Amino acid sequence: MAGSNNDINVLNHSPFFDSLKKDRAASSPFEVNGHVYPFCYYLADDIFPDWKTLIKGYSTPIDDQRVKFTRFQASARRDVERTFGVLQGSFAILKTPTRVMSVNKLRRIMYSCIVMHNMIKEDNGFVLSTWEKDRLDKPENRPRRNITRRVKDRRSREKEIRDRNVHDQLREDLMAHIWNLPPNFRSTTSILFF
Numbered sequence: 001m002a003g004s005n006n007d008i009n010v011l012n013h014s015p016f017f018d019s020l021k022k023d024r025a026a027s028s029p030f031e032v033n034g035h036v037y038p039f040c041y042y043l044a045d046d047i048f049p050d051w052k053t054l055i056k057g058y059s060t061p062i063d064d065q066r067v068k069f070t071r072f073q074a075s076a077r078r079d080v081e082r083t084f085g086v087l088q089g090s091f092a093i094l095k096t097p098t099r100v101m102s103v104n105k106l107r108r109i110m111y112s113c114i115v116m117h118n119m120i121k122e123d124n125g126f127v128l129s130t131w132e133k134d135r136l137d138k139p140e141n142r143p144r145r146n147i148t149r150r151v152k153d154r155r156s157r158e159k160e161i162r163d164r165n166v167h168d169q170l171r172e173d174l175m176a177h178i179w180n181l182p183p184n185f186r187s188t189t190s191i192l193f194f
Contacts, residue, residue: 017161032173043077052166069175087113
């Protein structure tokens with residue numbers, strides 16, 4: 001329906017977390033304050049839900065710890081947005097409408113732009129990061145299950161992704177970790193991207 005595509009509806013119907021739901025996402029465990037988290041997380045605005053894969057700042061921080069965490073989170077989000085802006089400035093294909101393209105094609109375009117950007121930086125002596133092919137892209141490494149098992153696993157994963165308790169625990173752990181940083185620490189992006 002026209003007008004029904006708000007951010008939450010788009011997120012619920014988005015294939016963004018499909019690799020997690022289908023158990024095809026590469027495990028990227030990290031530890032914060034003694035707690036191990038199996039998958040990465042994304043920095044999000046206040047409008048997004050409290051899922052364990054989306055970390056938001058506090059809309060009204062009530063103490064110094066929350067103020068500092070919210071400042072770091074907002075700064076890291078701005079760094080990511082600026083990085084995407086640099087990619088858009090370098091590759092015109094990222095500025096074109098994408099509705100007619102499949103998700104797989106969009107993924108390949110993004111990976112190609114990132115790889116080419118890094119190749120250009122490497123050639124200039126400024127390597128930002130390296131890109132490795134996900135091991136689950138190979139058909140022989142994908143898990144094999146029957147349809148009922150896949151549906152059950154997907155529902156379980158969806159419930160796990162939307163776990164508000166894990167979201168709150170991760171946000172508290174990150175806040176405590178940031179609070180214990182030295183006062184002159186400047187790199188907000190590296191601290192929020194484990």
